[in-house]
Amino acid sequence: MNEPCRIAHPLAPIFDEHSRVLVLGTMPSPTSREVGFYYGHPQNRFWKVLGALFDEPEPRTNEERTAFLLARRIALWDVLASCTIEGASDASIADPVPNDLSTVVDVAPIEAVFTTGAKAAALYRRFDADLAERLVHTALPSTSPANARMRMPDLVAAYQPLKDALAI
Numbered sequence: 001m002n003e004p005c006r007i008a009h010p011l012a013p014i015f016d017e018h019s020r021v022l023v024l025g026t027m028p029s030p031t032s033r034e035v036g037f038y039y040g041h042p043q044n045r046f047w048k049v050l051g052a053l054f055d056e057p058e059p060r061t062n063e064e065r066t067a068f069l070l071a072r073r074i075a076l077w078d079v080l081a082s083c084t085i086e087g088a089s090d091a092s093i094a095d096p097v098p099n100d101l102s103t104v105v106d107v108a109p110i111e112a113v114f115t116t117g118a119k120a121a122a123l124y125r126r127f128d129a130d131l132a133e134r135l136v137h138t139a140l141p142s143t144s145p146a147n148a149r150m151r152m153p154d155l156v157a158a159y160q161p162l163k164d165a166l167a168i
Contacts, residue, residue, distance in 0.1 A: 002030075002087035009082060009099065011038060014066055015075030019108035021165050022075040022101070026120045029088035037062040038076055041088070043145040045155060046116065052156045053163050073166060075104050079115070079123040088144070090119035098127035110135060112165040117142030136165070 010033055015022070025038065032040035039046035047065060051058035059068040069076055081099040086092035104110065113128075113135050115121040121139035125132055138161050141150055150158070 004084050004086040006084050013077035013104050014069050015104050015108050016070055017108055018073050019075035020073040021112045022104055022110045023114045024120055024124055025078045025116045026090050027078055027080045027083055044143055046143040049143055049155045049159050053159050075108055079120055101128055101131060112136040114138050114140050114162050116140050
């Protein structure tokens, strides 16, 4: 078991002035921090879900993933700037400090926010209530291997509101 440790978010948000939806997790996992990109653990299904959702090949490199997001007007970041966490366990998060989401929403015409997993949704509602009042928020299920009860087709179906928000 990993010991809880204080982590400062090491990754910049991915967005540009065309981004219309913002997808937020909690904090990059140890593997994601190692590879320097979001949802970097090979067993995390985030990139597989997005590929299937948009009927595209799964983006595999950090460059492909960035291009995939920007081409579809998706911004990606996390709710937290820092926290104490044990490994990748969202349940262990303590002493959370939020990211300043205005970094993204003041530049991009964000119309909707999607959170990945129950903890990300709860932290978003806790720290970003003012933003939540202005923007539609949809809580999506976690794509983590810890969420093994959801099969791949179920995850893709659950993420359909993300694609729908971009079609408007």
